[in-house]
Structure formats: structure tokens, C-alpha cells
Amino acid sequence: MDDVGLETKHYEGPAGGWGSLGGIGRVLARELSTPAVLETLVRQNKTEGHMCTSCAWGKPAHPHIFEFCENGAKATIWELTRDRCTPEFFEQHTVAELLTWQDYDLEMQGRLTQPMRYDAATDKYVACEWDQAFAEIGHELRKLEPKSTVFYASGKASLEASYLYSLFARFYGHNNLPDSSNMCHETTSVGLKKVLGSAVGTCVLEDFDHCDAIFYFGQNPGTNSPRFLHPLQDAVRRGCKIVTFNPVREKGLERFVNPQNPIEMLTGHGTDLSCMYLQVRPGGDIAALMGLCKHVLCVDAQRLLDGEPGVIDRAFIAQHTHDFGTFAAAVAAAEWDEIEHVSGISRTELESAADIYIAAERTIAVYGMGLTQHVHGSQSIGMLVNLMLLKGNVGRQGAGVSPVRGHSNVQGQRTVGISEKPELVPLDKLATMFDFDPPREKGLTTVDACQGVLDGSVRAFVSLGGNFVRAIPEREAMEAAWTNMALTVSIAIKLNRSHLVHGNAAYILPCLARSEQDMQASGPQSVSMEDSFSHIYGSVGKRGPASTHILSELAIVAGMAKATLPAHPKWRWDAWTADYAIVRDLIAETYSEEFHDFNARLFTPGGFYRGNKAHDRVWKTASGKAEFTSPTGLSALGVGDAPGRFHLITMRSNDQFNTTIYGFSDRLRGLEGSRMILLINPGDMVRQGLKEGDIVSLTSDAGDGVDRLVAGLTVTPFDLPDGCLGGYYPEMNPLIPLWLHDEASKTPASKGVPVRIKV
Numbered sequence: 139m140d141d142v143g144l145e146t147k148h149y150e151g152p153a154g155g156w157g158s159l160g161g162i163g164r165v166l167a168r169e170l171s172t173p174a175v176l177e178t179l180v181r182q183n184k185t186e187g188h189m190c191t192s193c194a195w196g197k198p199a200h201p202h203i204f205e206f207c208e209n210g211a212k213a214t215i216w217e218l219t220r221d222r223c224t225p226e227f228f229e230q231h232t233v234a235e236l237l238t239w240q241d242y243d244l245e246m247q248g249r250l251t252q253p254m255r256y257d258a259a260t261d262k263y264v265a266c267e268w269d270q271a272f273a274e275i276g277h278e279l280r281k282l283e284p285k286s287t288v289f290y291a292s293g294k295a296s297l298e299a300s301y302l303y304s305l306f307a308r309f310y311g312h313n314n315l316p317d318s319s320n321m322c323h324e325t326t327s328v329g330l331k332k333v334l335g336s337a338v339g340t341c342v343l344e345d346f347d348h349c350d351a352i353f354y355f356g357q358n359p360g361t362n363s364p365r366f367l368h369p370l371q372d373a374v375r376r377g378c379k380i381v382t383f384n385p386v387r388e389k390g391l392e393r394f395v396n397p398q399n400p401i402e403m404l405t406g407h408g409t410d411l412s413c414m415y416l417q418v419r420p421g422g423d424i425a426a427l428m429g430l431c432k433h434v435l436c437v438d439a440q441r442l443l444d445g446e447p448g449v450i451d452r453a454f455i456a457q458h459t460h461d462f463g464t465f466a467a468a469v470a471a472a473e474w475d476e477i478e479h480v481s482g483i484s485r486t487e488l489e490s491a492a493d494i495y496i497a498a499e500r501t502i503a504v505y506g507m508g509l510t511q512h513v514h515g516s517q518s519i520g521m522l523v524n525l526m527l528l529k530g531n532v533g534r535q536g537a538g539v540s541p542v543r544g545h546s547n548v549q550g551q552r553t554v555g556i557s558e559k560p561e562l563v564p565l566d567k568l569a570t571m572f573d574f575d576p577p578r579e580k581g582l583t584t585v586d587a588c589q590g591v592l593d594g595s596v597r598a599f600v601s602l603g604g605n606f607v608r609a610i611p612e613r614e615a616m617e618a619a620w621t622n623m624a625l626t627v628s629i630a631i632k633l634n635r636s637h638l639v640h641g642n643a644a645y646i647l648p649c650l651a652r653s654e655q656d657m658q659a660s661g662p663q664s665v666s667m668e669d670s671f672s673h674i675y676g677s678v679g680k681r682g683p684a685s686t687h688i689l690s691e692l693a694i695v696a697g698m699a700k701a702t703l704p705a706h707p708k709w710r711w712d713a714w715t716a717d718y719a720i721v722r723d724l725i726a727e728t729y730s731e732e733f734h735d736f737n738a739r740l741f742t743p744g745g746f747y748r749g750n751k752a753h754d755r756v757w758k759t760a761s762g763k764a765e766f767t768s769p770t771g772l773s774a775l776g777v778g779d780a781p782g783r784f785h786l787i788t789m790r791s792n793d794q795f796n797t798t799i800y801g802f803s804d805r806l807r808g809l810e811g812s813r814m815i816l817l818i819n820p821g822d823m824v825r826q827g828l829k830e831g832d833i834v835s836l837t838s839d840a841g842d843g844v845d846r847l848v849a850g851l852t853v854t855p856f857d858l859p860d861g862c863l864g865g866y867y868p869e870m871n872p873l874i875p876l877w878l879h880d881e882a883s884k885t886p887a888s889k890g891v892p893v894r895i896k897v
């Protein structure tokens with residue numbers, strides 16, 4: 139980067155430390171400050187406590203007294219707010235008025251307290267009774283062709299509610315069950331499945347106690363999975379080396395002060411986490427990985443020539459993998475010049491990083507949205523697996539591929555049937571268990587569903603949580619088309635934008651939060667979820683519900699299903715609602731290998747492992763072996779470089795959970811006060827004739843002739859690679875074309891958006 143005398147914003151402190159406690163404190167002070175909150179937090183992520191609603195990081199068998207982090211605490215406190223968004227609130231504001239409000243102000247109204255239905259005559263939501271809401275929704279759904287409806291899920295709802303939701307969709311007659319995963323780790327579900335036969339990570343939490351190196355791509359633990367910082371710190375202290383690839387120098391991967399360690403807190407002495415931090419260009423990971431593989435194979439060849447043992451694991455490659463020869467030829471053909479250009483990393487640095495990989499006996503590859511949200515994201519995952527396969531780093535202790543999942547039960551929802559891919563669901567089994575003829579056609583992904591809304595073929599959209607309209611690409615066109623639908627239904631805890639962009643008939647159905655007591659006819663209920671490591675945990679809420687008029691997610695799903703579907707002796711919605719243990723027995727019957735004795739194992743400390751074939755070196759791939767794959771090019775970007783074109787990465791701040799904005803402090807990046815900022819490196823700033831504080835717009839540069847614009851962005855110098863811009867999700871979503879998505883899985887390419895700066 140040019141030295142032009144401009145300073146980039148950078149937070150000098152570590153991740154964690156006093157700052158993270160202050161971050162909790164501000165929210166705590168504003169929301170509430172009763173001992174009950176602390177009591178709720180102390181129960182978080184403990185056996186027989188409730189499982190955090192924030193991220194999907196593992197819950198150890200021997201938890202800390204405070205087994206939660208700044209952002210998990212914020213998420214819990216956020217749902218326990220004393221503020222209430224009541225029918226009186228809706229009485230005072232038309233939907234047209236609320237559409238002018240910021241997302242932050244909508245959610246700040248607090249918890250929804252009563253079912254609400256849209257009244258076109260007044261342009262307001264009005265309160266209704268549950269029976270009325272269910273009956274009307276059932277009536278609307280019965281009028282529609284099932285395949286013209288979509289049942290979306292956002293990744294939080296329990297295994298029990300999710301299983302019934304997917305049954306509801308299939309009894310009704312469709313597989314249109316996209317999940318937030320379709321905007322997130324679907325690249326993993328498809329890309330990793332193709333090469334390892336596993337749609338999820340192959341590691342378990344304990345592997346982090348045994349690895350010698352961690353290769354870390356495009357995931358930001360300081361903000362998005364802060365409890366991961368503890369195993370990372372422990373690993374580094376044991377001598378494990380972390381090599382990070384990320385365009386942004388994320389504090390959480392640089393240095394960590396453990397807020398649960400009094401000595402570190404007093405002295406401020408933390409741990410330097412990454413021993414190498416390589417600022418890869420957006421979409422440059424395929425090239426970077428190619429460089430690493432090239433050096434590994436080059437050193438291997440040299441060692442053999444010198445009469446020494448080689449570097450790669452030939453026995454593993456011969457026994458367990460397929461197509462190594464083609465891959466080796468692709469590596470030999472790749473040119474260092476192009477590798478350096480596309481990755482933005484020098485050959486010397488890539489060789490040093492590869493030397494760490496060579497020296498390590500056991501390596502774990504970690505990744506997040508930086509790999510998955512690109513047009514060739516599944517190829518990036520394939521390249522990462524290639525690197526791991528070279529040394530047999532899959533399916534043994536201390537080694538493996540570890541995607542860090544997002545929502546706290548997003549992986550589990552897929553496990554129990556929320557999937558638009560019928561081949562992933564045991565339909566024959568369900569047909570026998572529930573005496574019906576399941577739909578067999580492929581359902582709609584998120585992107586397909588959006589296309590269906592645009593072309594009018596999707597007529598109804600039901601959301602089990604989430605804020606779909608805010609989370610998807612192509613906002614302007616999508617919001618305009620959304621209102622043409624016949625029906626929209628949102629099961630939610632707080633008001634959000636998706637409730638305001640609604641169909642002809644529209645309902646907001648308020649539900650219990652996970653930390654709240656779920657009382658049903660048989661007594662208080664527990665629910666369950668699955669973490670990033672395929673471990674299943676029970677969760678029990680103890681707090682009093684936010685309102686006496688709200689229902690559990692499971693009860694709402696069952697209520698809608700009962701009102702929509704004909705009576706059937708095997709569809710026992712009332713019995714299932716009365717006792718969730720019966721639903722767990724159904725899950726155990728459907729997925730007997732993974733979920734046998736589900737009720738008995740529900741509160742196993744550290745969760746019970748549902749198993750993973752690739753973890754045991756059984757490869758459920760086309761060839762029956764782990765697949766080496768050769769990328770079609772070195773860049774993961776869908777739209778290449780051009781003069782004046784920038785590649786925008788859309789990021790999360792430390793003060794948000796997806797579309798929920800807690801505040802305006804991105805503490806770990808030293809960015810305070812506004813989310814309407816454009817991050818740019820000082821060299822690019824000067825080349826564009828910009829000064830810090832200038833107000834600019836971004837326009838789409840995707841070559842499709844569509845005008846897409848985000849205006850009012852403050853130019854902010856930041857340490858980024860050349861040609862790369864940073865901005866916040868979801869503010870930047872109007873700039874992402876719907877067609878710009880991973881080629882294999884249709885995950886939107888939110889980390890490689892082609893844009894131009896307009897002054």
C-alpha cells in the first residue's frame with residue numbers, strides 16, 4: 139500500500155479485555171440491570187441451562203462459570219429487554235410511517251406481545267387472537283398451490299420446532315424450505331460434501347487441543363464467535379501456530395486478553411494469536427492456497443531428490459483420495475506471477491506460510507464467510523481441502539476442516555429436514571411414519587425463492603424467525619416485488635423490516651425466546667440444538683415469558699399446520715405441542731443412527747455427538763474417496779478487475795447480530811458512531827481524489843445495466859488491500875446482484891461485490 143501520510147483507523151487494544159466487558163455494560167445499562175439477568179447469563183451454555191442464541195460455537199463439557207462472551211451476553215440481554223412492542227404501538231403508527239424508520243429503531247421497540255394482522259383499510263397492524271390468525275393463515279394457504287409458497291427458517295429455532303416445520307411443509311406439499319444457511323454456509327453444504335462427503339465440519343472441539351497449526355480463512359472470531367478465542371489462545375500457548383488469511387486485520391485474530399482471567403485483565407498482557415497475518419485480496423484465497431500447495435509439492439520433490447522422506451502423506455493419498463494426478467498437474471501449471479497478483483500476497487510470504495504447514499504434524503483449516511460468500515466459493519473450499527489432503531489432515535485427531543457456522547441451530551435445522559434438497563431428507567421413511575406421499579421435486583433455495591417473488595410464481599412466504607427481506611441481495615427490486623404476494627407470515631420476537639414489507643394478507647406471530655420458560659400441557663419443556671461440531675444439546679429456558687399472549691415457536695408451527703391441513707390420525711399436532719419429548723422420539727425414529735436415545739442423551743455434558751463419516755475416513759462422495767479438485771481459475775470473484783472497479787466486502791460490526799443492530803460501535807476495528815461508512819485504503823483514496831470525511835455513493839459495476847446505489851457514505855481510511863472496499867451488511871445489500879452467487883450452492887457473493895465510487 140502507498141504511504142501517503144494518511145492514517146488508517148485501527149484499534150490498538152486487544153480483543154476481549156476490559157473493552158468487551160464495557161461492550162456488555164453499555165447494553166446492560168440501557169436494557170435492564172436486574173440480578174435476574176446475571177442469573178440468566180450464568181446459566182447460559184451450561185448443561186441443563188439454556189444455549190446461547192448468538193453463535194453456533196461448541197459448548198464445552200466443563201464450562202467456565204461465565205460461559206458466555208460479550209456478544210452472546212448482548213444477544214441474550216437483547217431478547218430479555220423490558221421494552222414491549224404492543225398493539226398500542228401499532229395503533230399509533232402506519233406501516234408507511236414505520237417503513238421510514240431505521241432497523242435499529244424498529245427493534246428498539248422491544249418484544250412483540252400479541253399476534254398482529256395487517257389491516258389494509260388503516261395501513262396498520264391490528265391485534266388478533268391466535269385462533270383467528272391460524273384460521274386465516276390456513277384459509278389463505280389452502281387457496282394457494284403449495285409449490286407456490288416458501289417456508290423459510292433463519293437458523294435459531296430448535297430441532298423440535300424445525301422438525302415439525304419441515305413436516306408441515308411436506309404434508310402440505312412442497313420442499314421449498316430454504317434456510318439462512320442458503321446465504322451463509324450452503325457453500326459448505328454443497329462444496330465440502332462434494333469433496334469430503336460431509337456437509338459439515340469434520341472436527342470436534344477437542345481437536346483444537348491437539349493441533350500444531352491452524353490455517354484460518356475469512357472468519358472473524360473476535361466478533362462472531364468470541365468463545366473461540368479461548369481455545370485459540372490455549373492452542374497458541376501450547377505452541378500451535380495460527381496463519382490467518384483475511385483482507386482485514388481483525389483484532390480478534392491478532393491479540394486476545396481473556397476477560398475471564400483476572401491476571402490478564404490487570405496486566406493487559408494477552409496472547410498474540412496469528413504468527414502470520416496475510417492480507418489476501420477479496421476472492422484471492424484460491425490463488426493463495428494454490429501457492430501453498432505449490433510450495434508443499436516443490437519441497438516434497440526436493441526432499442525426495444535429496445534422499446529424504448517426502449512431505450506429503452503418500453499412503454493416505456493412495457488409500458483415501460481420488461484424482462491427485464490431475465490436481466498435481468494443475469498445481470505445476472499455476473504460475474507464481476498470477477498467484478501473487480490474484481492473492482495480493484508475495485511468493486516469499488506464501489512459502490513461509492507453507493513451511494509452517496509442512497512442519498506441523500496436525501493442521502486444522504478454519505473458515506467462514508470470507509470463503510463461502512464468493513462466486514467460486516465452493517472452489518475455494520475445494521482448494522482448502524486439497525491442501526489438507528496433501529498431508530492426510532482429515533479424519534485424525536488434531537486435524538480436519540472446521541467451518542464456523544453462524545446461527546445457533548442453523549446446522550441442526552438442516553439435520554432434521556429443513557432443506558430444499560429432497561435427496562438429503564429420508565422421504566421414504568417419513569412417508570411410512572406419517573402415512574403420506576411426500577413431494578419429491580427439488581425445492582427453492584433463497585436465491586430461487588427471490589427469483590420466484592420477482593417473477594410472481596411465489597405467492598406466499600412464511601418465516602420461522604429472521605429478517606429475510608433485509609438479509610437478501612438486490613434490495614430495491616426485492617422489496618418492490620414482495621408486496622405482490624398473497625400472504626406473508628413472520629414468527630418473530632421483535633419488529634423488523636421484513637414485517638413491514640408484506641403481502642396482501644400479513645401476520646406477525648410473536649414467540650418465546652430461548653431463555654424463557656416454555657410451559658405446555660405436560661409441564662415445562664426443553665428444546666435442543668446442534669453446534670458447529672455436530673454436538674446436540676438440550677436447552678431449558680427459565681425466565682418468565684415476555685407476554686402472556688405469546689406462544690412457543692413449536693406451538694405456532696403446529697397451530698398453523700393444524701389449521702391448514704386436513705385431520706389425519708398420524709399428524710398429532712396437539713400431542714406434539716403438549717410434550718416435546720414425543721417430537722424428539724420422532725426425530726430419533728427418523729434419524730436413528732444420529733439421534734438414537736435422544737431423550738436419554740439430551741443433557742449429556744458437552745452435548746452428544748451425532749457422528750460424521752469423514753471424521754472416520756469414510757468418504758460419502760461420488761468416487762467413495764476424498765476428492766482432489768482442480769479450480770477453473772485462480773480468483774474466486776465472479777466479476778474480475780477493471781479500471782475504476784472495486785471489490786466490496788460486506789462486513790458485520792462488533793455491535794450487531796446480522797440484521798439486528800445493537801449500536802454503532804465497531805470497537806475492535808476502532809470505528810465508532812456510524813454504519814454508513816466506506817472503508818478504503820489511503821492509496822486508493824488518493825488515487826480516487828478523495829479525502830477522509832467526504833460523502834460518496836457506491837454504484838453497482840456488475841455489467842448488467844441495472845442501477846444499484848447506496849448513497850451517503852463517509853469516506854474512512856482503513857487498512858485494506860488495493861482495490862478492495864469495506865462496508866456494512868445489511869446497509870450495502872442493495873448493491874448485490876441476485877445472480878452474483880456461488881456457482882454450486884447459490885450462496886450470494888456478499889464478499890466480492892463489484893462497485894464504483896461516485897462523488
Ligand SMILES: Nc1nc2c(c(=O)[nH]1)N[C@H]1C(S)=C(S)[C@@H](COP(=O)(O)OP(=O)(O)OC[C@H]3O[C@@H](n4cnc5c(=O)[nH]c(N)nc54)[C@H](O)[C@@H]3O)O[C@H]1N2
Pocket residue numbers: 192193209322355356357358359361362363383384385386388418419420421422423505506507508509542543544545787788789790792794795796797889
Ligand atoms: N456478534 C455476532 N455474532 C455472529 C453474527 C453476527 O452478526 N454478530 N452472525 C452469525 C452468523 S449468521 C454467521 S454466518 C457468522 C459469520 O461470521 P464470519 O464468518 O466471521 O462472517 P463475516 O463477519 O461476514 O466475515 C468474515 C471475515 O471474512 C473476511 N473476508 C472478506 N472477504 C474475504 C476473502 O475474500 N477472503 C478471506 N480469506 N477473508 C475475507 C472479512 O474481513 C471478515 O473478517 O457469525 C455468527 N455470529
Ligand SMILES: Nc1nc2c(c(=O)[nH]1)N[C@H]1C(S)=C(S)[C@@H](COP(=O)(O)OP(=O)(O)OC[C@H]3O[C@@H](n4cnc5c(=O)[nH]c(N)nc54)[C@H](O)[C@@H]3O)O[C@H]1N2
Pocket residue numbers: 191245292293294295318319321322323507511544545602603604605606609610629630631632633634649650651652691788789790795796797798867868870871874888
Ligand atoms: N451483504 C450481506 N448479506 C448477508 C450476509 C453478509 O455477510 N453480507 N450474511 C448472510 C448470513 S450469513 C445470514 S445467516 C443471513 C441472516 O438472515 P436472517 O437469519 O434472516 O436474519 P437475522 O438478522 O438473523 O434475523 C433477525 C430477526 O430474527 C428474529 N428473531 C430473533 N430471535 C428469534 C427467535 O428466537 N425466534 C424467532 N422466531 N425469531 C427470532 C427477530 O425478530 C430479528 O428481527 O444474512 C445473510 N445476508
Ligand SMILES: [Mo]
Pocket residue numbers: 318321322323543544545
Ligand atoms: Mo450466517
